[in-house]
Amino acid sequence: MEWVEGWGWGGEVDWGVDMARSPREIARGVVVALRNAGYVAYFAGGCVRDELLGLHPKDYDIATDATPDDVARLFRRAKEVGRKFGVMLVMRSGVTVEVTTFRREGQYSDKRRPDQIEFADAQSDARRRDFTINALFLDPLLDSQDPQRVIDFVGGLDDLNARILRAVGDPDTRLAEDHLRALRAVRFAARLGLDVEPATRKAITRHARELAGVSRERIGEEVRMMLGVPSRGRAVKLLNELGLAGPVLEEEEKGAGDKPEGNIVASLPADAGFGLALAAWAVDRAGGQVRAVEPGGVASRWRRALCLSNDEHEELRAILSTAVQMNDAWADMGIALRKRLAASREYRQALAILRIAAPKLSRGIERDVEILTQDGIGLAPPPLVTGDDLVAAGYAPGPEFGRWLEEAYNSQLEGGIRAQYEAMAFIASRAKRASEAG
Numbered sequence: 001m002e003w004v005e006g007w008g009w010g011g012e013v014d015w016g017v018d019m020a021r022s023p024r025e026i027a028r029g030v031v032v033a034l035r036n037a038g039y040v041a042y043f044a045g046g047c048v049r050d051e052l053l054g055l056h057p058k059d060y061d062i063a064t065d066a067t068p069d070d071v072a073r074l075f076r077r078a079k080e081v082g083r084k085f086g087v088m089l090v091m092r093s094g095v096t097v098e099v100t101t102f103r104r105e106g107q108y109s110d111k112r113r114p115d116q117i118e119f120a121d122a123q124s125d126a127r128r129r130d131f132t133i134n135a136l137f138l139d140p141l142l143d144s145q146d147p148q149r150v151i152d153f154v155g156g157l158d159d160l161n162a163r164i165l166r167a168v169g170d171p172d173t174r175l176a177e178d179h180l181r182a183l184r185a186v187r188f189a190a191r192l193g194l195d196v197e198p199a200t201r202k203a204i205t206r207h208a209r210e211l212a213g214v215s216r217e218r219i220g221e222e223v224r225m226m227l228g229v230p231s232r233g234r235a236v237k238l239l240n241e242l243g244l245a246g247p248v249l250e251e252e253e254k255g256a257g258d259k260p261e262g263n264i265v266a267s268l269p270a271d272a273g274f275g276l277a278l279a280a281w282a283v284d285r286a287g288g289q290v291r292a293v294e295p296g297g298v299a300s301r302w303r304r305a306l307c308l309s310n311d312e313h314e315e316l317r318a319i320l321s322t323a324v325q326m327n328d329a330w331a332d333m334g335i336a337l338r339k340r341l342a343a344s345r346e347y348r349q350a351l352a353i354l355r356i357a358a359p360k361l362s363r364g365i366e367r368d369v370e371i372l373t374q375d376g377i378g379l380a381p382p383p384l385v386t387g388d389d390l391v392a393a394g395y396a397p398g399p400e401f402g403r404w405l406e407e408a409y410n411s412q413l414e415g416g417i418r419a420q421y422e423a424m425a426f427i428a429s430r431a432k433r434a435s436e437a438g
Contacts, residue, residue: 233266
């Protein structure tokens, strides 16, 4: 029996003391408390996989033969999040540890969760998981060199060492249980640099169209996780190769000879955001041709397909619109419009796409913007006249206000107006013209 400071021998004590431990140390403390109470307990799932790969897990999950009632008795701050499925949360010093009872599962009628579960042992629990690399257990109380430290019932350690992603058991059965596992396979393979083993790969392709039965919220969340990391290019390539891109986006699959492989997505800066990655994917699916993208249509379709938020939808539409405008019309734009575009929030994102899709054009745009930046006026100077100025001068607010202010600001950007009195005179002439015409 092991004593852990702040936890005691058989359970938790002194919850008021913050020992400033790491998430791993806190999770280890949970394992110790369970062991001291007579239960089997291991680290489980993704945290084991990542730790064995030398990565830093974001959180730690524990699998145990303790039931939810046992966990609730042992940890006063335990919360239920899925008692039916044996899942409890134990919280300590701002860290939440998921504690799940070993289980075996029945049928998945809704293709998401098992209809029934039965508490079981570690081996049964490993065999109900999705991929072998996610079905490993680790004993955090043993030395890192101890061969008994990793508990492997499904060959996951060999697959991890060989950088292979393999379904546990029959791949068709695993994918039929939860069709979202096809996307999880892509995400894991791309992020961790794994090869999908042939039988699992074929099963994913066979089940690709069945993604239509998965909620769009779940699909969108998987896509966010895929595109939000530097491995996004490989993820898109795998989605194309496995026939998943069309079902994910609710679009027709590309033909065998013209499948886009995500070259623009793959070439984005490592810190590219989700909106930029989506926009780049849209250009990739248009054969790498910016002018072939219809911004409003793509944004609207993908909003439904991926359950994009209002902000995500608008960001995608704005990036694509700016990229198309710069691609098709930059040479014919006046100074004011060029400055407005260059000062917009979407300019840098659109330029990131053009640097890859149209490098010669993007270099010319960057030279032009550098010249405009140094013209003594700037890309986005404060307007010399505002709506408040017009009201103070006696103008009655009306529909013409916005147009007059836009015209005055355009003239300011082009250097035609350089002082407020000039801006007011400019608007006075517009007001007089409107009055005479009306």
